[in-house]
Amino acid sequence: MVPKSLFGFDVVSVIGPGAGCTIYAVTDPAGQLFALKHVVRKSDDDDKFLQQLQNEYDSSRLFRHPALRKVIEMKTPKKFFSNKVNEMGLVLEWVDGTPLDQHVPADLNALLGIFAHSAGALASMHRLRMVHCDFKPHNVLICDDAKVKVIDFGQACKIGTGKQRLQGTPDYVAPEQVKFLPLDARTDVYSLGASLYWCLTGQKVPTYYNADKHKREAVKLQKFPSPIDLKPEIPQAISELAMQCVRYNPDQRPADMVEVLTVLEASLRATAAPAQPPAPAASEEDLHPARPKPRVVKDWGI
Numbered sequence: 001m002v003p004k005s006l007f008g009f010d011v012v013s014v015i016g017p018g019a020g021c022t023i024y025a026v027t028d029p030a031g032q033l034f035a036l037k038h039v040v041r042k043s044d045d046d047d048k049f050l051q052q053l054q055n056e057y058d059s060s061r062l063f064r065h066p067a068l069r070k071v072i073e074m075k076t077p078k079k080f081f082s083n084k085v086n087e088m089g090l091v092l093e094w095v096d097g098t099p100l101d102q103h104v105p106a107d108l109n110a111l112l113g114i115f116a117h118s119a120g121a122l123a124s125m126h127r128l129r130m131v132h133c134d135f136k137p138h139n140v141l142i143c144d145d146a147k148v149k150v151i152d153f154g155q156a157c158k159i160g161t162g163k164q165r166l167q168g169t170p171d172y173v174a175p176e177q178v179k180f181l182p183l184d185a186r187t188d189v190y191s192l193g194a195s196l197y198w199c200l201t202g203q204k205v206p207t208y209y210n211a212d213k214h215k216r217e218a219v220k221l222q223k224f225p226s227p228i229d230l231k232p233e234i235p236q237a238i239s240e241l242a243m244q245c246v247r248y249n250p251d252q253r254p255a256d257m258v259e260v261l262t263v264l265e266a267s268l269r270a271t272a273a274p275a276q277p278p279a280p281a282a283s284e285e286d287l288h289p290a291r292p293k294p295r296v297v298k299d300w301g302i
Helices: 044-060 108-127 185-201 213-220 236-245 257-272
Strands: 009-017 022-027 033-040 071-075 087-093 097-099 140-143 148-150
Touching: 009 033, 033 044, 044 071, 044 087, 108 140, 108 148, 108 185, 108 257, 185 236, 185 257, 236 257
Parallel strands: none
Antiparallel strands: 009 022, 022 033, 033 087, 071 087, 097 140, 140 148
């Protein structure tokens, strides 16, 4: 049953389920629209979902980058006889967008632009000494105005953290997450590369988590097709970038998102450059000029 109100907000509709939560569209008394993640503790197993919501709040309140979803406030019911929290609501910036995994642009430039915006957003997190830990196409919202929002920071952690339990999405999770090793910017580099690979090819990278034990050696040696092997029309530089990002050894990946962004921007410039028209056939005057022609300089506004 959908509640009429939560924490002083009017519930407009149910957006859908999240990690142990329900996400609603809500409005405040002034009529402004927000998203609200609502977690209710029903058993001890739900404690981790309350912790994830608290973690998302603690992480997101530091964000200033326009492509990172903003947090507004955390809500908990007032209890007079107990300090135990059994319910929480996280109020978030409203974003009217479609998850990337539901609509991958066919246009390569549009896709590379989305990943460039995402890489910039993740780089800003890394400057705050934080790792997203669950970057994937579903956590990238594409809005009608072509803006990008990276969302869902419940698994974010400080650089250097070694998780005590496995967190992340199997098809995009870095090997060091599976092995509970310290995480850093290269962990997100891996997940972005796995996401790019899927968007380019429609196939998922075999990760250390989703591969059978007898196939893990192939994952370590990267014995699987590159994007250009699967789709020859993919630019070589972009295919190589995806493969470099998903290297098993973090030391063999791009060192940070700035390196990733540099390649993406270079590819965007190359693919956006206007094609040069073919040179016209030489005329008799060109072959045997009678006099020098005046030099014409086009004004590019520089």
